[in-house]
Amino acid sequence: AVAEQVLDGVRPGSLVVMHCTRSAAPVTGEAIGRIVPELRKRGYRFVKVSELMEGRPE
Incomplete structure (x- = not known):
């Protein structure tokens, strides 16, 4: 459900912000493994927020 949303x-x-509390960790980990x-298949890249703030997503 989380991954689909x-x-x-x-x-x-x-x-995309994922909270990894002790109780949510298994669901979060599974969702990230799918997301x-x-x-990436859709062509998205992952960058650090600090890179976005500096205007240099690499």
Whole structure:
């Protein structure tokens, strides 16, 4: 459910924030394992927030 919500809602420029509390860790880990490969297949890149703030996403 979490992965599907992210994948359905992500758009160019989206910031995806995942909270990894002790109780949510298994769900978050599973979701990230699905989200990252799918977004890479779609051509998305992952950068640090600090790079975005500096205007230099590499």
